[in-house]
Amino acid sequence: xxxxxxxxxxxxxxxxxxxxxxxxxxxxxxxxxxxxxxxxxxxxxxxxxxxxxxxxxxxxxxxxxxxxxxxxxxxxxxxxxxxxxx
Numbered sequence: 305x306x307x308x309x310x311x312x313x314x315x316x317x318x319x320x321x322x323x324x325x326x327x328x329x330x331x332x333x334x335x336x337x338x339x340x341x342x343x344x345x346x347x348x349x350x351x352x353x354x355x356x357x358x359x360x361x362x363x364x365x366x367x368x369x370x371x372x373x374x375x376x377x378x379x380x381x382x383x384x385x386x387x388x389x390x
Contacts, residue, residue, distance in 0.1 A: 305336055306377050313367075313380040320383065324365055328383055331361035353390070356381065366390075 309317075317328065331344060340346050344359040349368070359367050366389045368382040382389045 305339070307332065307336070308377060308379045310379055310381050312382055316383045316388070324362070327362040327365055328367060331359060331365075331367060332380075335359055335367075358389070 317325065320328065334341050335344060335346075339359075346357060346359050348354075349356045349358055353368070356368050356370050359369070361367055361383070364385045366383065366386055367380060368389050370379045370381060371377070372379070
């Protein structure tokens with residue numbers, strides 16, 4: 305799986321605290337090992353975010369992404385709290 309960081313993800317990531325960045329980093333490592341690990345709570349999104357998916361990087365920290373080429377390429381779109389990304 306290839307992870308590609310969109311500019312929007314990088315911009316959101318920079319705004320996170322050091323502790324939140326560490327949680328996101330650990331979630332991405334876990335995601336690469338097993339995208340459907342139960343702790344990630346991987347799920348598809350509906351409405352205006354249809355076609356995107358989200359994983360959890362902690363209690364109120366989410367990572368939004370989009371898949372291409374049958375999961376071979378993953379575009380990381382946004383990260384932040386639940387209210388920030390939805």
